[in-house]
Amino acid sequence: MNRRVLFISYAFPPTGGGGVQRAVKFTKYLPQFGWEPTVLTVANPSVPVQDDSLLADVNPNIQIVRARTWEPGYRWKRRFAGSRKSTSEDSIDGSRTAVNWKQSLKGWTRERAMLWMQPDPQVLWNRSAFRVASRVLKRQHHDAVFVTGPPFSSFLLGCDLKRKFGVPLILDFRDEWMLACRYLDNHQHLGDVARRQHAMMLDVLANADAVIATTRASADELGEHCQRAASEVASEVGAGRGVGASVSCIHNGFDPGDIPARSACKANESKRFRLVYTGTLWRLTDIGPFVDAVVRLHELHPELTGRLELVLAGRRTPEQDAVLKPLDRTPVFLLRHDYLPHEEALQLAADADALLLLLSGDEGAERVVPAKLFEYLALKLPVLAICPEGETNELLWKHGREYGLRVDDVVGVANWLAEKIRGLDAGPVECGERDLEPFTRSALTSRLSDVLSGCMDAEQEVR
Template sequence: MKKVLMIAYSFPPAGGPGVQRTSKFVKYLRDFGWEPVVFTRDTENMPLRDDSLLKDIPEGIATIRVKSWDISAHKGIRGLMGKVISRKILIPDSERLWQIFEQKKAAEAVINEKIDMIYTTSLPYSSHLMGLYLKKRFPSIPWVADFRDEWTNNPYILDNPYNPLRMRIERKMERNVLKAADCLITNTPVMLRNFIEKNPDLELKDKFFAISNGYDSDDFKHIASEKQKNDKFTITYTGSFYGRRKPDIFFEALHQLLSEGKIDRKKLLVKLIGNFKQDHIKQLLDRYMLQEVVAVSPYMKHDECISNMIASDCLLLIEGGGPGAEAFYTGKVFEYMTTGRPIIAIIPAKGAAAQVIRETKTGYISDVNDVQGAKDNIIKLYTAWLENENIFSPDFNAIRRFDRRALTEELSKVFEKAESRVKR
């Protein structure tokens, strides 16, 4: 069996949605002739930890853990200084020290493990710089770089641009990765198109592929999909709010529906599950008079989170608008669509996530600033709940295209493409 070195800074037991793309690839790659060897950070001072995700890692997978060099993890003044250095000085991200000081160990792993393929995934983008270093050391070994998010065209950078010097440096780093990698992967077709259009001189079309995030049917096998009717119409949101991703339009829609008497306050429950700035959420709940109907819970283990989703009447998906926003699938949309519960989506109406929801018939969409559209979708599902009427009919054949095992097979085909490019 051929071996692939998978360079992933975020890997179980690290928690969060970005971890699962790599861990699910690792879970299924053996089925397609590839033995993963994972190169990642150590487990000390992980900001978010979820040991339940370790169950996805097959027995016997070699995992090489090295020092994280996370200078923001220190306590007190050292930690504060570390955060400033990580955000303001290190380029392209806070993991640059990890890349610089541990890339020689990655090279040792290539030799000792007799690696046939190198795979890097971002965030952090420093993982790709480690891949670039390895490609220069081992030019005959194919390298595949996987962009979970765009780099210099990332909406969060577009909203808060770095200074011109830093942007030039990062743009050069990005182009070096695009040129050197044998194959490249993006999370959505829109991201793929953006990379190609913004780099017309690099002839990327033949080596760029789109592999979406997805869901793992194994995650749902032990959880009953049938549920009793809730005493309250239950809407659940999982994740976090930051940058453009804000709950304001949803809260405004709820506030209006409650004020207009279209929803009985005593028959509504909204669950927010994830990492939230508690003071900010409290201010919003006070502003929209939703204190009695919204329950806020901290990050919970993946299995427990899925149980909460399935026990809900519908699931809330929120993404902000603005330049570049159409490129995103938020990863949770795929797990949402597998629960058999309808999605209330307040997202870019012409974006990638909206397209997937329409194709799979898994939810109701309103644009990012459309309060009336959000109200219409909420009341439609609330009324159906009241009347015990089923108005939801997802297309399960379309949903199955996003099964993690099938997506891993697509990755194995990209590996084959990368091998053929090196052999030319």
């Protein structure tokens, strides 16, 4: 008889975006490994994109319950997302006084709201989610509670449920909490807020029975935090040195059934080298170094620049749109899409000559592994990875034949582009895969089932 887990994920279809893939694939494959998930998600998500096509991947046999959130709509969030700014130039420009006043008021309102809504606005979902989860746990026995975040406020919800029902709690960190606190637009970046969120993180880790990260570097850091949190709890009760929650690394991955073949009609009729980037462009995926390299290529080999086609598929911040402006002064063919359904984005990538992967040089980015990396590898196409030394580069070299370049290597990127454009007439290049089976969604879910079962075994030993 299968065990049952309450699977809490704010991000779940029809919500779109990269974070949804992890949750929906786990719930799709968990029954194969002896676990029946009951999914708790939000009824009226305040999110930037929806992707109804992802509903086709939801296991039809699992139970899904939804709770309403009291968050404002995403459009309202974006309206107040700007930070409070004021300059001496603005203050002496009388024609802009009203604009400045509105900007200041918006910034002040945002700061007050964010100081209240900690650790993130989705905390407004927790009260109704707790009520719905409590009804589920009272009605039917569940062997564990699994929570994936962000939003990190869902971890607080998981702790409340553990305190009330005593079930083992597993926390899945899709992103690093403090890295998100530092860089995400919807977080306050003030020192006191960061300290408050760090304390929240230690508290949830002290309550967790197991913790999962998506990179080895994140797992190592979370392991240190878990030990510290357990030791602090132990010292408070006079129990000596505490033992922290177990920490595992379960990477993101790909589902072989999602990977499309190259379109039969794709013969690059335009005779351009097509480079495709899928995903959001924002501070941690800054496209600036690539733009600098294209400008350099145009200066050295203008005849090659006209044969370059750059395709962007995904949301972009206004700052990143501004970074793209220098390309307007080159003959590069630039095609911009907004968010595309997952299957359309994958087909766009499959029809590329090469794929673009970006990570900025900001502190902490070296510990990030973009979720799309594994689908990129499964597509068996050359990957131009512009990123700092770290786990992403290591995975690229170990499991593919891709080319990783530092974010400051403008000349190296320009030379890579020149080589690929010159070799375009030789036909598409397919890279051989190297042991990608551990990154299939089924294999990753098998590892999750081991974590869940380990928590159950530990619980039974205590009893």
